[in-house]
Amino acid sequence: MSFLELEDVTASYGHVPVLHGMSLSLPENGAIGILGANGAGKTTTLRAISGMVKTTGRIMFDGKNIAGLGPYRTAKLGIAHIPEGRGTLPQLSVRENLLVGAYQRRDRKAVATDIDYCLDLFPNLEARIKASAAALSGGEQQMLAVARAFMAKPRLMLLDETSLGLAPTTGRLVYDAIIRLRRESRLSMIVVEQNAVLAFSVVDEAIVLETGRAVLTGSKAELMGMDAVRRAYLGG
Numbered sequence: 309m310s311f312l313e314l315e316d317v318t319a320s321y322g323h324v325p326v327l328h329g330m331s332l333s334l335p336e337n338g339a340i341g342i343l344g345a346n347g348a349g350k351t352t353t354l355r356a357i358s359g360m361v362k363t364t365g366r367i368m369f370d371g372k373n374i375a376g377l378g379p380y381r382t383a384k385l386g387i388a389h390i391p392e393g394r395g396t397l398p399q400l401s402v403r404e405n406l407l408v409g410a411y412q413r414r415d416r417k418a419v420a421t422d423i424d425y426c427l428d429l430f431p432n433l434e435a436r437i438k439a440s441a442a443a444l445s446g447g448e449q450q451m452l453a454v455a456r457a458f459m460a461k462p463r464l465m466l467l468d469e470t471s472l473g474l475a476p477t478t479g480r481l482v483y484d485a486i487i488r489l490r491r492e493s494r495l496s497m498i499v500v501e502q503n504a505v506l507a508f509s510v511v512d513e514a515i516v517l518e519t520g521r522a523v524l525t526g527s528k529a530e531l532m533g534m535d536a537v538r539r540a541y542l543g544g
């Protein structure tokens with residue numbers, strides 16, 4: 309049994325079905341990318357896993373069926389969802405946002421160490437530690453969103469379009485930190501990205517979604533070797 313396994317998952321908004329039998333398998337410490345056109349259901353797949361949308365089918369996480377648990381309980385089990393559009397608390401400072409990320413934890417010393425680690429990972433945040441999240445640049449807000457999610461000590465991170473709206477060099481900077489985070493903290497990750505070059509820099513495997521179904525699944529090398537994938541997602 310994989311660390312995370314989706315079996316024949318459907319999801320709908322009201323009566324409108326969006327995922328039509330989605331399957332996915334992720335080993336512990338693995339990272340998988342989800343590629344697909346706008347509206348294919350990438351965000352909805354992440355919402356299905358974190359319990360933010362109504363689903364049918366099985367979603368097994370670390371041996372438990374988590375389908376229907378809802379976002380609060382999936383977060384408690386160690387799933388950190390970093391939604392598109394950042395999700396930081398704008399009125400609070402960078403430090404306060406990081407502390408909010410750790411609010412379920414009682415290991416105060418380790419929390420302090422992890423804040424230092426986040427600031428080492430994202431030196432831009434160290435310089436802005438007292439600034440309110442609202443005053444940060446788009447790139448810094450995205451760094452804070454990732455760092456805040458890390459502060460909860462998750463076992464699985466769901467990253468949704470983390471590079472969206474960022475300048476290419478900033479997107480690269482954020483992804484270099486995500487690669488380091490993956491290497492140093494033994495997190496599992498699902499990476500949804502329009503920018504497939506960035507996604508492929510982190511993941512081992514990827515799936516291509518089309519209208520709510522996985523139409524291709526393979527290792528990074530397999531998918532990068534396919535003409536259709538290169539043309540659609542890698543610019544030739």
Ligand code: ATP
Nearest residue numbers: 321322324326344345346347348349350351352353
């Ligand atoms: P994008 O890159 O545009 O975010 P996506 O692959 O992440 O695309 P989803 O956001 O999962 O796609 O959306 C899949 C479908 O579900 C789309 O047709 C979208 O319009 C619809 N949808 C998404 N969110 C909602 C919602 N809250 N209520 C109703 N329909 C929604």
